[in-house]
Amino acid sequence: MKTIKAAGLLFLALLIFAAPATAAELKLAYANLQKALNECEAGIKAKDTLKDEAKKLEDELNVKQEELKKLKEEMDKKGNVWNKDTKEAKDRDFKNKTQEFQKKYMEYGEQLNKKKQETESDIIDELRAVVEEIAQKKGYTYVFERSVGGLLVAPPSDDLTDEVIKAYNKQFRAKKSK
Secondary structure, three states: OHHHHHHHHHHHHHHHHHHHHHHHHOOEEEEOHHHHHHHOHHHHHHHHHHHHHHHHHHHHHHHHHHHHHHHHHHHHHHOOOOOHHHHHHHHHHHHHHHHHHHHHHHHHHHHHHHHHHHHHHHHHHHHHHHHHHHHHHHOOOEEEEOOOOOOOOOOHHHEOHHHHHHHHHHHHHHHHOO
């Protein structure tokens, strides 16, 4: 029992005396990749591109919706004078077009969401590479992600976000000009 206590005390003493040496070697920082994604030039351009695509798809859906509206109005106005076959044909046509519209609406939403996720994922991967470069240049042992929520408190002096944005923008401009 005494040997276990002695070994425990020896281990504790080693930790106490070794901790300052280890702490001196640790260099910590953090970056908010969500903020970097939203503020970097590639992120802003990607949002604008997605917005333009969404507008085009929305315009296309609006045209289809207007067609449905006109067909419904025609059915409401003329439905009483049509024979049974015509009325059933118009009802089938309206149901089919409504289903097509709903299907397109879902497809477009999924398409935009997939494109957004792919684009953001690519940019985040590139931002991570920039963080790694900065960490190596400046000798950081660890760089944490601020936007995930795991890092609650940290000094602003250890925030690399703005530096990451600047370095990424520089790379983005160079890649764009080629």
